[in-house]
Amino acid sequence: MASSLLTSCCFSLPVLSFSSSSSRLSPPKSLLSLRTRSPNTLLSSSKSLSLLEPLTLPKTITSPSHSPSRFSVFAAKGYKMKTHKASAKRFRVTGKGKIVRRRAGKQHLLAKKNTKRKLRLSKMIGVDRSDYDNVIGALPYLKVNRKAT
Known part of the structure; x- marks a missing residue:
């Protein structure tokens, strides 16, 4: 009974991934093909671990015209300087x-x-x-x- 609950939980959660080519969210193609498989092959398969595509985040663009400014750091964040x-x-x-x-x-x-x-x-x-x-x-x-x- 526990395995049937586990498989129902796996199929009830939608998985979304970010694609860099389109701006909207869509489920990966590998997840669409999983819906036709039986729950036993999903759990016993070694390929089931690598089904989720990695999340890709947009890269930050730095302009080359800005040179890093010089400043002095007295204490790093989270560090308290001790009083003598x-x-x-x-x-x-x-x-x-x-x-x-x-x-x-x-x-x-x-x-x-x-x-x-x-x-x-x-x-x-x-x-x-x-x-x-x-x-x-x-x-x-x-x-x-x-x-x-």
């Missing part, structure tokens, strides 16, 4: 898009430094323009205004 977490703790971005950092020298040995010097070391300072590429490379998702001076 130590750099993320050391650098911030101001409202205007400048990168700022802390000054060095205010971690230890503060007893011998006068108050004026310690106040000056407490303030944030902008990162030098020559170091911007290094900071942006470590922090790829940082919202930086490169034109800010």
